Amino acid sequence: MGDTYIADREFDAADELVCPLMECKQSIKEEDMERIVGKDETAQYRAALKRKRDEKNPSARWCPRAGCDELIICESTDNFTCPKCDTVGCFRCRGYAHRFWFCRGEMDKSYLAWEASVGKQKAVRACPHCQMRIWKNEGCNHMTCSHCRYEYCWVCESRWDASHYACYDLPFIGASSAWGRWLQRTLGYVAIVLIVAVISVFGFYAFVGSYVVFCGLIHSTRLIHRIQRN
Structure with a gap:
């Protein structure tokens, strides 16, 4: 059963693996994982987990070249060079490096306009734990932030637990105050x-x-x- 549980996890969007028992949630050690699924799967998990952590690094930037999936940890806030394909990118706007036109990193007006349009229904909110912007367009009130993995209720924004039922069947948009x-x-x-x-x-x-x-x-x-x- 343990090998099935570990092998079925999507390592490309890896979180730290924990015991599947609700009352336990103890982290699974890499040596135990290696014994269950082998060295190759464990190495894949280790690489995916490292990338997940690197994505949260404020100095991390994806290569702007289409088809390149390299994540670069930048040493400065100027231009950066992808070590995989040698593409030069702009740290501020996350696009290609540029010299003679306005950097869209100053203010992403298109995003602000979009958020304002959907914000009339409170469909975009900040995670109460890490403040990452979250767009909700369907589903139940049980939310899990993809950035910090904090679980909370969309309506009342309190921490989610198994006994949370006060907001059941209320509109997922929630109150405005x-x-x-x-x-x-x-x-x-x-x-x-x-x-x-x-x-x-x-x-x-x-x-x-x-x-x-x-x-x-x-x-x-x-x-x-x-x-x-x-």
């Missing part, structure tokens, strides 16, 4: 406590009525969210 997010969480907890109390006191049939109340509370949070956006 900290007060709105707090109100959404509070109403979610109140609804859950109400359902449990009704079932314990009045039994199953009263649960149907409490479910209607729960749906009403969810609807009210969505209505509040629409009002805040407008």
